[in-house]
Amino acid sequence: MxxxxxxxxxxxxxxxxxxxxxxxxxxxxxxxxxxxxxxxxxxxxxxxxxxxxxxxxxxxxxxxxxxxxxxxxxxxxxxxxxxxxxxxxxxxxxxxxxxxxxxxxxxxxxxxSELLCPGSAGWNSALRDRLREDSEFSTLIEAYDGTIGIAIGGRPVHFRCYRGHVLEVVARSILGADFVLSIPGDVFVDLVTAERNRFMETAMSGRMRSSGSGYEYLRMTSALIRIIDHARAMAVTAGYVGSERVLDTNLQVA
Amino acid sequence: MTTLNYTNAPAATTLRAHQLIIDDRIAFVEDWGDIDATPLLAVHTAGQSGVQYRHVAADLAAVGYRVIVPDLPGHGRTEPAKNGPVTDLGEYARFGLDVLDQLGIDRFVAVGCSIGGKITIDLAGRAGERIIAAIAMAAGSRPGHVSLRGLTRELVDISTPSRGDRTYWGTRAVVGSAIDEERRELIARMHCREDPIVSNSDLIGWGRHDVSAGLPGVTCPTVLVAGEDDLWIDTAAIRRDAESIPRGTFVLLPGIGHYPMEEMPDFAEAVDSWVRSAGTRGADTDLPDSGGADSGSVDRKTEELEAARS
Incomplete structure (x- = not known):
C-alpha cells in the first residue's frame, strides 16, 4: 500500500x-x-x-x-x-x-485521518463536535439522562447525554451504556455510504443487534438515526469509497 | 434506480359515504363511482384506515369499478368493536361481508394490503363464490413474522417508547426504492395517525391468522402481489401460496414496498390488469367494460423499471 x-x-x-x-x-x-x-x-x-x-x-x-x-x-x-x-x-x-x-x-x-476509523478517538471527537452543534439532536435527547452505546466492528462508542447536552463521546463512559447497538463493520460502511440513511431498514433486516435496555434503545430510535446522519456526513468528508452516492440533504447540520 | 413520478396533481372529487350499523356500532364506508359498476372492496393495512386509498379510489372508479372502502372497526371513523380491539382477522373478514350485505352487493372484487391482504385471502376462502377476483397485496397465508409477546406487552402504554417515531421510520423503511422522497414522507406522516392499541392488536392478528390450509379450496381467481422492497414479507413464501391456489397467480412489483396503493401512481390500471388477467377474461364475471382500462400501461411501467434497474 x-x-x-x-x-x-x-x-x-x-x-x-x-x-x-x-x-x-x-x-x-x-x-x-x-x-x-x-x-x-x-x-x-x-x-x-x-x-x-x-x-x-x-x-x-x-x-x-x-x-x-x-x-x-x-x-x-x-x-x-x-x-x-x-x-x-x-x-x-x-x-x-x-x-x-x-x-x-x-x-x-x-x-x-482518524475519520477513516469509525470508533477511533479522533472519529469520536469529530462526531461529538457535530452533535454538540446540532440543535435537532439536542431536542431528541432533551428528556434523556443516560448513555447511548454503539459498537462498530467491535469498537465501542458511548454517547454520554444529559438534558439535551452531549457530555462526551468516548470508547467507554464511566457507568457504561444503557444499551449497545452492535453494528458489524461492513454493515456500518453500507450505512454511511448508501444513497439515503437506511438505519431502520438495516435494523429491520436483523443486520444489527441490540443489548441492554430495550426500552431506552427504542426511545432513542430517532437519536440513533441522527447519529448515523452525522456519521454519513463524516464519511463524505473523509472520502469513504461509495460515499459519493450519499444523497441526503439533511447533512448540513453542523 | 428509478423514481416514480406523480404527474397528476390531486383533483377534488365527490364521493358517497355511509354510516352503517354493524354489531351495534357505527361503521364508516366510502363509496366511489357508478353505483351499478363492478363492486370492489378495498381493505386497508394494520392501524390505518380507508384514507390509504384516497389517491386511487377515484382512479379505480374511472376504470369501471364501484369502490367500497370501509374503515375497519376501531380505525378511522368507524367506532371500536364492542368487545375491544380486534386480534382475529377473521372478524374483519366477516365485517367486510357485513358491509357489502348492507349495501346490497353480492359479487365483488376484493383488494387488500398487509392485514387487508390476509383478510382478502381469508375472504377468498370464506366467500369465494361471491368473489370475481381477489387481489391480496403484501400478505401471505401463514402467520406473519412478528413478536406476539412484544406486541402484547406493548398494549400497555408504558411499554411503547417512541411509538410515533417508530411508526414514522418503520413506514419509511418499507416504502419502495422507486418512490420519491416527497411521497415517502407523506405516506409515513399519514401512517402516524394510528391508534397504537388498535395497530398492535391488528399486528397480533397478523401474527396469528393462518389460512394456509384453505388455499387448495379457493375457487376464485386470486392474485398475490408482493413488492420487491417489502421487508415485512417473505416473497418466496407468497409465491408458493399462489402456486397452492388453483387459479392463483403471483406478481412481483419492482421498486415497490409494502403499500402498493399508496406508492404506485398507476395503481388503478394495475389492479384492473390483474383482475382481467386472473383467469376472469371471457368468463361471465361482471367485469367493467375494458374500454376504460389501459392494462398495457402496467406492463410498460414494469418493463421500464426492470430496464432501469438492470
Missing part, C-alpha cells in the same frame, strides 16, 4: 470460489489472497472468525468470499492498521465472517 485505502474499498472482486475446508483453512486462504492484493509489505496481525455454526463443511461446497475495508487507523511507531471484513458464503449451508487486521509500516502516520 503506498497510500492508505479508504473504508468501503472492495477487495477480492475477482476471487474464485473456494472449496470448503475447515473454517480456519478458509480464513487462512482468504487472508493470503487479501495480503497479495494489499501488497507484499503488509502482514496479518489478527483475525476474528465467526461461523454460522456449520462447523463441518462439505468438501463439495463452494464458498464465495467478499471483502471490504472497514477501518484504517495509524498506530504508534509509524504503522498503519487496515481492517478488512470478509464474508464467506457457501452455496449450501456454510457461512462465516472474518475480521482481519493487516499492518504496514508508513513514513508519517500524521497524514492519515
Amino acid at each position: 503506498t497510500t492508505p485505502l479508504k473504508p468501503g474499498r472492495r477487495l477480492l472482486a475477482d476471487a474464485d470460489a473456494l472449496a470448503a475446508s475447515s473454517p480456519l483453512s478458509l480464513a487462512d486462504s482468504v487472508a493470503e489472497a487479501i495480503g497479495q492484493e494489499l501488497g507484499q509489505s503488509v502482514r496479518l496481525v489478527s483475525a476474528e472468525l465467526e461461523t454460522n455454526g456449520e462447523a463441518q463443511t462439505d468438501d463439495s461446497e463452494l464458498v464465495s468470499p467478499s471483502a471490504v475495508v472497514t477501518a484504517v487507523l495509524p498506530q504508534k511507531g509509524q504503522e498503519l492498521r487496515t481492517e478488512v471484513t470478509v464474508h464467506l458464503e457457501g452455496d449450501a449451508a456454510y457461512s462465516a465472517s472474518v475480521r482481519f487486521a493487516f499492518a504496514e509500516a508508513i513514513d508519517n502516520s500524521d497524514d492519515v
Whole structure:
C-alpha cells in the first residue's frame, strides 16, 4: 500500500470460489489472497472468525468470499492498521465472517485521518463536535439522562447525554451504556455510504443487534438515526469509497 | 434506480359515504363511482384506515369499478368493536361481508394490503363464490413474522417508547426504492395517525391468522402481489401460496414496498390488469367494460423499471 485505502474499498472482486475446508483453512486462504492484493509489505496481525455454526463443511461446497475495508487507523511507531471484513458464503449451508487486521509500516502516520476509523478517538471527537452543534439532536435527547452505546466492528462508542447536552463521546463512559447497538463493520460502511440513511431498514433486516435496555434503545430510535446522519456526513468528508452516492440533504447540520 | 413520478396533481372529487350499523356500532364506508359498476372492496393495512386509498379510489372508479372502502372497526371513523380491539382477522373478514350485505352487493372484487391482504385471502376462502377476483397485496397465508409477546406487552402504554417515531421510520423503511422522497414522507406522516392499541392488536392478528390450509379450496381467481422492497414479507413464501391456489397467480412489483396503493401512481390500471388477467377474461364475471382500462400501461411501467434497474 503506498497510500492508505479508504473504508468501503472492495477487495477480492475477482476471487474464485473456494472449496470448503475447515473454517480456519478458509480464513487462512482468504487472508493470503487479501495480503497479495494489499501488497507484499503488509502482514496479518489478527483475525476474528465467526461461523454460522456449520462447523463441518462439505468438501463439495463452494464458498464465495467478499471483502471490504472497514477501518484504517495509524498506530504508534509509524504503522498503519487496515481492517478488512470478509464474508464467506457457501452455496449450501456454510457461512462465516472474518475480521482481519493487516499492518504496514508508513513514513508519517500524521497524514492519515482518524475519520477513516469509525470508533477511533479522533472519529469520536469529530462526531461529538457535530452533535454538540446540532440543535435537532439536542431536542431528541432533551428528556434523556443516560448513555447511548454503539459498537462498530467491535469498537465501542458511548454517547454520554444529559438534558439535551452531549457530555462526551468516548470508547467507554464511566457507568457504561444503557444499551449497545452492535453494528458489524461492513454493515456500518453500507450505512454511511448508501444513497439515503437506511438505519431502520438495516435494523429491520436483523443486520444489527441490540443489548441492554430495550426500552431506552427504542426511545432513542430517532437519536440513533441522527447519529448515523452525522456519521454519513463524516464519511463524505473523509472520502469513504461509495460515499459519493450519499444523497441526503439533511447533512448540513453542523 | 428509478423514481416514480406523480404527474397528476390531486383533483377534488365527490364521493358517497355511509354510516352503517354493524354489531351495534357505527361503521364508516366510502363509496366511489357508478353505483351499478363492478363492486370492489378495498381493505386497508394494520392501524390505518380507508384514507390509504384516497389517491386511487377515484382512479379505480374511472376504470369501471364501484369502490367500497370501509374503515375497519376501531380505525378511522368507524367506532371500536364492542368487545375491544380486534386480534382475529377473521372478524374483519366477516365485517367486510357485513358491509357489502348492507349495501346490497353480492359479487365483488376484493383488494387488500398487509392485514387487508390476509383478510382478502381469508375472504377468498370464506366467500369465494361471491368473489370475481381477489387481489391480496403484501400478505401471505401463514402467520406473519412478528413478536406476539412484544406486541402484547406493548398494549400497555408504558411499554411503547417512541411509538410515533417508530411508526414514522418503520413506514419509511418499507416504502419502495422507486418512490420519491416527497411521497415517502407523506405516506409515513399519514401512517402516524394510528391508534397504537388498535395497530398492535391488528399486528397480533397478523401474527396469528393462518389460512394456509384453505388455499387448495379457493375457487376464485386470486392474485398475490408482493413488492420487491417489502421487508415485512417473505416473497418466496407468497409465491408458493399462489402456486397452492388453483387459479392463483403471483406478481412481483419492482421498486415497490409494502403499500402498493399508496406508492404506485398507476395503481388503478394495475389492479384492473390483474383482475382481467386472473383467469376472469371471457368468463361471465361482471367485469367493467375494458374500454376504460389501459392494462398495457402496467406492463410498460414494469418493463421500464426492470430496464432501469438492470
